[in-house]
Amino acid sequence: MQSQNISDIIEKYLKSILGDSQQIEIKRSEIAELFNCVPSQINYVINTRFTIQNGYVVKSKRGGGGYIRIVKVNLLDDSDVIKDLVNIIGDGIDFNKSLQIIQSLFQEDLLTRRESNLIIASIDKRTLAFEDRQIENIVRARILISILNRLRYDD
């Protein structure tokens, strides 16, 4: 077996303790200790291997009693379609193009009318009015992508 770097090993370990359960909760420092690495290595593993693309969602809390929770989500059937849309959006999109995307999602029954309206409200020109038009489109893209990625899985 090749490439047994620590990140791969930690990844395997986390997946093994995930096992059949839907989610795990770990203490970053404990895992780091266990594998004799710096704590931020755990972040690296999570950021590179437990992404939504791979079907994982991660939540965490700092401070006393803090934790990192890794949740395995099941990607929906339309997940790939949405992924393609995300690629189209790239790192900037204007309001009209966004509207088209939302409308098509609505027509595909991937969004209710109410949901569509809420999203439109959030990426609307007035909501995102900046001095700089370019920034507006960047922010809009980020918001849309974040929402689309959220649509790729249920709770």
Add this chain to the structure above:
Amino acid sequence: MQSQNISDIIEKYLKSILGDSQQIEIKRSEIAELFNCVPSQINYVINTRFTIQNGYVVKSKRGGGGYIRIVKVNLLDDSDVIKDLVNIIGDGIDFNKSLQIIQSLFQEDLLTRRESNLIIASIDKRTLAFEDRQIENIVRARILISILNRLRYDD
């Protein structure tokens, strides 16, 4: 597994004795004694978990026979609450406060779980991460207010 800090435990306890009732009245020192912590910890729990954004209003009295009263408020029939929320949002709000507001709206059935999740995705820290932290909060406030307005039209 999760939430092993005293604050979370006290929060759960208070919510459990709240139960179905609209309000409870506690003695700070008694609760502190019960959980073997300093009295000001109770203030900490209240200030971080029983705020108006969480859907609670707290009243208290000092001196002999003093108490802390926690009241669960209803967003629907209390227009002052909505006003308070808008005030809190103001022209800048951080992610955590926003999250609390969304959760309250969900608990009051003003948002579905899916809608809540989509909104959370759109105002998430990563989504709105800018060079300037201030801008992040400004945009988040605009999005939230835009959404609140949208909700108003719907009814």
Add this chain to the structure above:
DNA sequence: ATAATTAAAGTCAGTATTAGTCAAATTAAA
């Protein structure tokens, strides 16, 4: 009545306990 005492709760700043970020250094792969 007024003052002193007692019995609450509030505030705030300091400390402790987590996790996150970022970029430089190193290692592996192409």
Add this chain to the structure above:
DNA sequence: TTTAATTTGACTAATACTGACTTTAATTAT
């Protein structure tokens, strides 16, 4: 050799806990 992935650690941020001090209200003493 160039590029990509990994490793590291110093610095940052968020959350929780504590205790000394303050404020307010009720009760008791004068």
